[in-house]
Amino acid sequence: MDKKFTSNDIPLSDLLNQAHSGALQLPDFQRGWVWDDNHITSLLASLSLSYPIGAVMTLRTGNPEVAFKPRLLEGVSLPAPVEPELLLLDGQQRTTSLYQALRSGGPVKTRDARKKPMARRYFADIRKCIDPLADREDEGIVSVPDDGVVRSFRNEIVRDLSTRDKQLDAWMFPLDIVLDPSATMKWQLDFLKRGDTDERLDAWIAFSEGLIAPFVQYDVPTIELARETRKEAVCQVFEKVNTGGVSLGVFELLTATYAAENFNLRDDWDARDTGFKAHQLLAELLPDGFLQIVTLLATWDRRSKQTTDNPAAAVSCKRKDILNLALPDYIHWADIATKALPKVVGFLHGEHVFKARDLPYPSQLVPLTAIVAALGDQAESHGMTNMLRQWYWCGVFGELYGGATETRFAADLPEVLAWVAGGEQPRTVRDAQFQADRLMTLRTRNSAAYKGLYAQQMKRGARDFHTGSTIDVHTYINESVDIHHIFPKAWAAQNGIPESDANSVVNKTIAARTNGRIGGAAPSKYLAKIETGDGIKSDDLDAILRSHDIDPLALRSDDFPAFFTARFERLIKQIEDATGKPVNRSADGSDNPYGQRAAEDVTEQIRRLIKGGESKVVEFKSTARKNLHTGDKDPAIEVSTLKSVAGFMNGHGGTLLIGVADNGEIVGIEQDFKFQGGKQNVDGWDLWFTDLLATAISKTAATDVTLTFAELGGSTVARVEVGPAVQPVFVTPPKGERKPVFYARINSSTRDLGGPDLLEYQRKRWP
Numbered sequence: 001m002d003k004k005f006t007s008n009d010i011p012l013s014d015l016l017n018q019a020h021s022g023a024l025q026l027p028d029f030q031r032g033w034v035w036d037d038n039h040i041t042s043l044l045a046s047l048s049l050s051y052p053i054g055a056v057m058t059l060r061t062g063n064p065e066v067a068f069k070p071r072l073l074e075g076v077s078l079p080a081p082v083e084p085e086l087l088l089l090d091g092q093q094r095t096t097s098l099y100q101a102l103r104s105g106g107p108v109k110t111r112d113a114r115k116k117p118m119a120r121r122y123f124a125d126i127r128k129c130i131d132p133l134a135d136r137e138d139e140g141i142v143s144v145p146d147d148g149v150v151r152s153f154r155n156e157i158v159r160d161l162s163t164r165d166k167q168l169d170a171w172m173f174p175l176d177i178v179l180d181p182s183a184t185m186k187w188q189l190d191f192l193k194r195g196d197t198d199e200r201l202d203a204w205i206a207f208s209e210g211l212i213a214p215f216v217q218y219d220v221p222t223i224e225l226a227r228e229t230r231k232e233a234v235c236q237v238f239e240k241v242n243t244g245g246v247s248l249g250v251f252e253l254l255t256a257t258y259a260a261e262n263f264n265l266r267d268d269w270d271a272r273d274t275g276f277k278a279h280q281l282l283a284e285l286l287p288d289g290f291l292q293i294v295t296l297l298a299t300w301d302r303r304s305k306q307t308t309d310n311p312a313a314a315v316s317c318k319r320k321d322i323l324n325l326a327l328p329d330y331i332h333w334a335d336i337a338t339k340a341l342p343k344v345v346g347f348l349h350g351e352h353v354f355k356a357r358d359l360p361y362p363s364q365l366v367p368l369t370a371i372v373a374a375l376g377d378q379a380e381s382h383g384m385t386n387m388l389r390q391w392y393w394c395g396v397f398g399e400l401y402g403g404a405t406e407t408r409f410a411a412d413l414p415e416v417l418a419w420v421a422g423g424e425q426p427r428t429v430r431d432a433q434f435q436a437d438r439l440m441t442l443r444t445r446n447s448a449a450y451k452g453l454y455a456q457q458m459k460r461g462a463r464d465f466h467t468g469s470t471i472d473v474h475t476y477i478n479e480s481v482d483i484h485h486i487f488p489k490a491w492a493a494q495n496g497i498p499e500s501d502a503n504s505v506v507n508k509t510i511a512a513r514t515n516g517r518i519g520g521a522a523p524s525k526y527l528a529k530i531e532t533g534d535g536i537k538s539d540d541l542d543a544i545l546r547s548h549d550i551d552p553l554a555l556r557s558d559d560f561p562a563f564f565t566a567r568f569e570r571l572i573k574q575i576e577d578a579t580g581k582p583v584n585r586s587a588d589g590s591d592n593p594y595g596q597r598a599a600e601d602v603t604e605q606i607r608r609l610i611k612g613g614e615s616k617v618v619e620f621k622s623t624a625r626k627n628l629h630t631g632d633k634d635p636a637i638e639v640s641t642l643k644s645v646a647g648f649m650n651g652h653g654g655t656l657l658i659g660v661a662d663n664g665e666i667v668g669i670e671q672d673f674k675f676q677g678g679k680q681n682v683d684g685w686d687l688w689f690t691d692l693l694a695t696a697i698s699k700t701a702a703t704d705v706t707l708t709f710a711e712l713g714g715s716t717v718a719r720v721e722v723g724p725a726v727q728p729v730f731v732t733p734p735k736g737e738r739k740p741v742f743y744a745r746i747n748s749s750t751r752d753l754g755g756p757d758l759l760e761y762q763r764k765r766w767p
Contacts, residue, residue: 004226004233007055009219012047013179015056016103019073019095022082024058026092027068028256033096036111037120037143040097044122044175045137047098048129050214055221056091059234062227066234069259075100075109086224089234102179102215107146119146123161124178126171130206140211142172168194173207178215231257232320250322251287261327272338279345280477282365284356289366291325292317292409293337296370298329300413316410317366333373340373343380347372347388352458353451354476360448360455361401367412368392374417387420391429393578396452398432434575435584436591439568442505445483449575454483454510456574460724461652461765463547465511465530468540470547470764484511486550486567487560490520497560501593506568509548523555539615539748546617547652547724549574553608561594562601568592569706570723577700577726603710606717609657610664616748617654619644622661624689624718625672633675635735642696642731646743647750648722649701649729650765654745656720668715682709682716689718696734701725728762 018024035043046053059066061084070084073096088095100108107119123142128134144150148162161167167174168191177183188208192200225234231253255265269287276282295317303315313321344365353359371388372379379388391412395401400408408428415426434449442450458471464481471481485492485508492502501507519526531541542552549570554563569592572583589595614620624641627634641658648654659669673680676688686707694702706721730740741752744761753761 004229005223006226007221007223010222012098012102012215012218012220015095015220015222016099016179018086019076019099020103022072022076022078023085024088024095025070025072025082025084025086027059027087027089028071028259030071030088030092031252033074033093035093035097036113036115037118038113039093040101040108040110040120041122041141041143042137043094043097044101045141047218048124048141048211048214049136050218053094053220054091055223056095057089057223057225058086059089059225059229060227061085061087063229066229066231067260068253068256073099075104075106089225102175105176120144121146121148121161122175123167123172124175124207124211126173126203126207129211130203141175164190171203173211175215178212181216184212231323249288250319251291253323254291254325257323258327258330263327265330268334272334275338276341279342280355281345281348281353281359282341282356284362285341285365288322289363290334290337291322292366292406293369293373294330294333295322295325296366296409296413297333297337297373298325299410300370300374301333303414314410315414316406318406336373337369340369340379343372344369347379347385349473350385351389351392352455352471352476354473357445358451358455360396360452363405364392364395364401366405367409367416370409370413371416374413375420378420384420388416389578390580391416391419391426393452393456394429394432394581396448397434397575397579398428399448400428400431402448429580432579432581433584434579434581436568436572436586439506439571440500440504440591440593443500443503450505452578453505453571453574456578457510457548460549460574460726461547462510463544463652465541465544466534468536468544470766471510481510483508486548486555487523487558487563488520488526491522492560494520495560501564506564506571509550522558524558527556539617542618543616543652543654543745546654549653549723551721552617553605553612553655557608559601559605562605564594565592566721568595573704573723577704602708602719603712606657606710606712606719609655609719610660610666613664614662614748616745617648617652619648619654619656619748619750620660620662620664621656621658622667623671624658624669624685624692625675628667628671635733638692639731639733642692642733643743643750643752645693645701645705645720645722646697646729646731647745649697649704649725650743650761651724651745653724654722656722657717658720659715659717666713666715666717669709669718670716685718689720692734696732697729701729727766 015024043053068087070087072078073088073092075096076099097108100106101122107121109117109119111117120143123144125140125142128139129136134140144159144161148160148166149157150159152158159170161170161172168187171191173187177187188204191204194200234253251265251269258265269290272290273285273287276285296315299313299317299321300315302313347368348354348359356362359365368388375384378384411427415423415428418424419426419429438449442453445451458476462471463469464471464475467475469475475481485502487497487502487507489499489502492507493499521529527541530536531538545552545555549567551563551566553559554566572585576583585591609618610620612618621641621644622628623637625633625638627637641656644656648656659667659671661667669682669685672685676684678684679687686709689707690702693705704723704725708719708721710717710719728742730742732738732740742754742758743750744753
């Protein structure tokens with residue numbers, strides 16, 4: 001096997017001569033020299049003491065497949081361009097510092113600790129360098145301004161080394177001649193002539209042995225990569241060894257590759273990025289991520305065109321694939337990806353993800369953009385959008401993009417494209433699993449699923465507590481909407497609620513400018529403050545609470561278990577709606593920590609609802625089927641029940657109590673039992689009601705409703721908890737004219753809307 005590298009020690013003077021002649025240059029992907037005056041002084045002191053200063057790594061040039069644009073080290077000036085023999089991969093800061101200080105013949109153009117530019121020259125104080133008690137770095141190596149004059153803050157001259165004579169008199173040896181034997185010899189002779197020859201000779205001998213010899217004899221450990229080294233290996237090796245300075249990414253490496261073809265990738269990226277930054281969602285899109293998008297598309301295109309005689313590599317966006325991205329492919333697919341990104345922003349805005357910090361997985365932008373780019377105009381069709389939506393949220397709630405993701409990216413693009421064309425589900429959809437008890441450990445926005453739930457909450461019509469308007473992109477940005485506790489942490493601690501439960505995503509929602517009013521007060525108290533402060537009626541505030549899937553009754557009663565149980569179930573439903581897959585639940589219901597306790601309190605909760613009376617979010621119905629005046633089954637009453645459910649769905653959710661008259665009298669759903677056929681009991685009524693919703697509204701609507709039952713005064717009351725719909729819901733009556741009708745909750749009544757009224761309502765409700 002051919003050896004990939006050689007390691008040798010080369011004299012420091014030879015290394016700096018290679019830089020001076022242009023035989024050693026930098027690949028263009030290397031960033032600029034950044035060392036300051038203190039670093040340089042420390043380096044010179046270490047070298048003068050023969051301390052190790054680390055190895056340098058070079059690459060032998062001549063491989064046409066690894067053609068990087070070279071550039072000279074800073075401080076090197078040549079009359080004409082020179083092709084380098086070696087490229088310096090690691091050690092730029094040290095080598096450039098030593099070249100400028102010891103070999104360039106000019107001042108070192110560095111900076112101070114505050115990064116202020118400065119020009120310096122470096123000297124060795126002979127007396128301090130031969131004094132065993134003196135510190136070499138602090139006293140022996142001296143940095144002075146280019147003119148040689150050191151001044152105090154009052155502009156008084158503290159040290160003057162502006163001429164050779166003054167340097168000789170001060171016993172200050174200029175380090176820029178230390179590697180030049182002839183110049184050093186002349187300086188030595190002049191130094192010995194300046195005074196007591198014996199004293200100076202003894203000092204010079206000690207200085208020559210203790211400082212000059214270490215510089216002259218210093219060998220630099222050098223690792224030289226062979227000419228045959230592949231491009232991706234250069235990148236990987238560089239990242240492993242370049243622990244100082246700026247780390248190398250594929251973007252820098254590809255920039256240097258394209259520079260050899262007279263294409264400036266950095267300028268191209270900067271121009272594109274200016275447009276991307278106009279979208280807050282793309283504010284943190286990095287060039288490496290953009291290259292992944294482009295490479296996915298290029299490799300997918302080649303793969304889709306392969307033939308038996310002309311096979312292509314797999315779809316991929318790993319480092320080696322990016323580094324092998326041909327310039328024509330980059331130019332072609334970069335333009336297509338650039339046009340796709342605003343469509344991606346539009347898609348994510350539709351999912352109520354508005355800012356870069358709110359992206360559940362920033363990395364998921366890569367496959368999403370590639371898919372949208374490959375689909376072209378089809379991506380914006382209703383059917384395609386729904387499939388993209390399911391794939392996207394399966395990735396988020398399945399928490400599938402948290403680790404090494406390139407392999408999943410490569411699978412996503414062809415698999416999603418095949419799926420929308422009628423093929424099988426992509427593995428991201430198949431792999432997605434969400435455990436219900438995960439809600440208990442989602443506590444910070446570091447989690448993708450945590451951020452995903454708030455996007456879903458806004459998408460379902462969450463309203464701002466301050467203005468009452470639906471939270472859209474403008475409200476979100478202009479009102480500084482953020483995440484807040486529902487039951488305050490202080491209240492929870494005082495009332496024995498475990499901190500883990502209080503900090504769970506179940507006990508948080510999105511709001512703006514409410515923390516000052518909430519403080520640590522009980523919900524019953526801070527709700528009153530909001531009502532007073534904003535002049536909002538109680539039932540209007542209840543409607544806003546419902547839009548956040550918060551049970552107003554539980555909140556106003558400071559009933560944490562009832563609140564937590566109801567909202568836990570609503571969040572589970574949100575995840576199931578988004579992913580199109582059931583959430584994994586425990587058989588005994590233990591994943592909802594307050595479920596059993598809350599179930600025991602259903603009767604009391606219904607009593608409180610009845611006592612509170614009807615409102616914007618609570619409605620009573622004596623029966624769901626029976627006309628109490630005629631004693632017969634009445635289709636109009638069934639439609640009225642459907643109308644109430646749909647009105648809540650198209651609004652912001654609500655509670656329908658069936659078996660309760662308008663005046664609060666208990667009637668009981670037993671009135672409907674005789675119309676159910678064989679199963680004349682609560683179970684039979686439950687089955688009939690669920691089937692009615694599925695038939696007249698949709699199967700999805702049926703699953704978006706939670707039914708519980710309680711016995712009051714010997715009769716059964718059904719509590720129908722209705723969540724807000726993510727899109728408009730229509731009722732198609734089971735009998736008669738089967739024409740879909742849109743119902744909306746207007747104040748405390750439900751009305752059908754059509755024409756301009758319907759369009760305006762939908763625009764505001766689902767912006």
